[in-house]
Amino acid sequence: MSGAFALKDRLPSSFSGYVPPLPERDNSQIQYTYDEKRRIALEQVDEASFTIFHVKACLVAGIxxxxxxxxxxxxxxxxxxxxLVYGVEGAKLEPKSELALKVSTQVGIFFGQLVFGWLADVLGRKRMYGFELMIVILGTLAQACAGEARNGRTISIVVMLTVWRFVMGVGIGADYPLSAVITSEFSPKKVRGRMMTAVFAMQGFGNFAAALVAFIVTQAFENQIKGDEEARQDSIDRCWRLLIGLGAVPGCMALYCRLTIPETPRFTMDVERNVEQAVQDVNTFLTTGKYNIDSDAVIRRGIAPKASWADFKQHFGQWRNLKLLFGMAYAWFALDIPFYTLGLNTPGMLKALGFISKDCPREYKATNAHNILRGVSRGNIILAAGGLIPGYWFTFLFIDSWGRKPIQIMGFIVLTILFISIGIAWDRLHNHILGYGGNVLVLLYCLANFFQNFGPNTTTFIIPGEAFPTRYRATAHGISAASGKFGAIVAQVIFSTLRAQFKEKPRPDDQTCNDPDPFVKYLMYAFSFFTLTGAAATILIDETKGRTLEDISNEDQDQFISGPGPLEIESHDAVDYSGESHPLHRIHSSEP
Structure with a gap:
């Protein structure tokens, strides 16, 4: 028959997955509208068992x-x-150079989240996925190969790194809405939170891996770093290039899989309005884990709500939708201020926590390079393993039972208490930094890392990937994530300014700097304000646990999509209630 496609042939004889109930119809002829076909296909996705396809989706997004x-x-x-190579007197980069290297990435991420979030809703998730990883790989390798002119003026290493880190940041920013939305739209309802958490938890492993690679390359070049001036400079220069460049390796491994991942059926149905292709895709990837598309097939599009500026204003002009977007955006903003201030300035924090030498800047130079680098990398490993990674996996265990909202509120409140406690105890503990004071500060710092991830850092990634209509899901996630990165940018600028004002003065040779970063305690009080307001903003957010994406979208799903006419099923092909069958065995169209 013209336009016919059989789903029965694609199902193995042993298939016994969830079979949505058929509507009662005249047995002589059963008609399925576009809307009913969409409903059944979505139920297949939501009620599916966890399969190898879902494992692949998590791995591809996670890597x-x-x-x-x-x-x-x-x-x-x-x-x-x-x-230690390009800094002032072979010691440290100027504050403005450090700021440029850190903020450039965040600015790139900010734009990437907004632009690619919108493009993913316009052009499709599949078209953008993989392309953004190419940008990350290009930016990473370009940084590792960056150099400067002999005098450092015509071409500065800091300028080149800043440019390429911005480019890399655009690709990284794109990955936030794309990975979140693709994972959520493919996930079965009952494990959606855990699948999205598993993807986001790779952030902790990436942080840990960066510290581990830094430690390994530092130890590998130990003899050269401790050698004469020329050997030391060359080996240190190789260390940072290896550290950054090796970041492209896992991206290259994941690139092919991202380029070949199927389009999500929700985008195909709700945005492209190609219901027949979406139904075919659902049954194909759920049963075979593969993805096929017939480029010669005739596409007949249904009628469904279309994304437009007027429709966007109409949807988010309703308070119930606007408060969700505002609550998610502000919660992410409030979280990223402490998260990235601490995460991107770890060497300074490690110095304050007593992990590395507290020598004044005049001793902080290349002759002590090995001790400095080993202390920084070792401290990062301990903080990541002791707080960051466990936090993600506690969220993984409880996200689909406790829910997103309770975990986010709990995390914000505990962080508020921890930051206030650190601020109050800072001076007393620092007077005993080499004894119990240092141990207590490290413990409190690890707890803060733990409750950032067993809390808002994970949930602010998950909830926006669930809470909006398909045609705006990636855009809204990008807006929420970009709000967070705006907070990170503001925090970095303020941190750099405060650090310059509180910068320790040189001391006599027989003294050390008692407190490398005396303004840290004031930062802790500021962090507590934002985390407390983040908890308040979370009240505006609806719980998404155990609900379908369509229910969460706050849109009426009755007659969501329609076609020019009914889709017919011959009863002898379709109605088979044995455990081996599916309601969409043989569907064809009588439409012109």
């Missing part, structure tokens, strides 16, 4: 996220190494 996280946080260690 790319690992690459992005590695590249973001590696600069916190790399800027220390770069300063």
């Amino acid at each position: 790319g996220f690992f690459t992005c996280s590695y590249s973001i946080f590696a600069i916190g260690i790399a800027e220390t190494i770069i300063g």
Whole structure:
């Protein structure tokens, strides 16, 4: 028959998955409208068992996220190494240079989240996925190969790195809405939170891997770093290039899989309005884990709500939708201020926590390079393993039972208490930094890392990927994520300014700097304000646990999509209620 396509042939004889109930119809002829076909296909996705396809989807998204996280946080260690080669008097980069290296990435991420979030809703998730990873790989490799002119004026290493980190940041920013939305739209309802958490947890492993690679390359070049001046400079220069460049390796491994991942059926149905292709895709990837598309097939599009500026204003002009977007955007903003201030300035924080030498700047130079780099990398490993990674996996365990909203509120409140406690106890603990004071500060810092991830850092990524209509889901996620990165940018600028004002003065040779960053305690009080307001903003957000994406979207799903006429099913082909069958065995159209 013209336009016929059989789903029965694609189902294995052993298939016994969830079979949505058929509407009662005349047995002589059963007609399925576009809307009913959409409903059944979505129920297949929502009620599906966890299969190898879902494992692949998590791995493909997760490896790319690992690459992005590695590249973001590696600069916190790399800027220390770069300063020992290109810094003032072979010691440290100037504050404005450090700021440029860190903020350029965040600015790129900000634009990437907004632009690619919108493009993913216009052009499709599949078309953008993989392309953004190419940008990350290009930016990463270009940084590793960057150099400067002999006098450092015509071409500056800091300028070149800043440009390429911005480019890389655009690709990283694109990965946030794309990975979140693709994972959520493919996930079964009952495990959606855990699948999205598993993807986002790769951020912690990327952070850990950056510290581990830094430690390994530092130890590998130990003899050269401790050698004469020329050997030391060359080996230190190789260290930061290896540290940054190796971040492209996992991205290259994931690139092919991202380029070949199928389009999500929700986008195909709700945005492209190609219901027949979406139904075919659902049954194909759920049963075979593969993706096929007939380029010669005739496409007949249904009628469904279309994305437009007028429709966007109409949807988000309703308070119930606007409050969701505002609550998610502000919560992410409030979280990223402390998260990236601490995460991107780890060397300075490690110095304050007593992990590395507290020598004044005059001793912070290349002759002590090995001790400095080993201390920075070792401290990052301990903080990541002791707080960051466990936090993600506690969220993984409880996200689909406790829910997103309780975890986010709990995390914000505990962070508020921890930041206030650190601020109050800072002076007393620092007077005993080499004894119990240092241990207590490290414990509190690890707890803060833990409750950032067993809390708002994970949930602010998950909820926007669930809470909006398909035609605006990636755009809204990009807006929410970009709000967070705006907070990170503001925090970095303020942190750099405060650091310059509180910068320690040189001391006599027989003294050390008692408190490397005396303004940290004031930052903790500021952090507590934002985390408390983040908890308040979370009240505006609806719980998404156990609900379908269509229910969460706040749109009426009755007659959501329609076609020019009914889609007919011959009863002898369609109605088979044995455990081996599916309601869409043989569907064809009588439409002109």
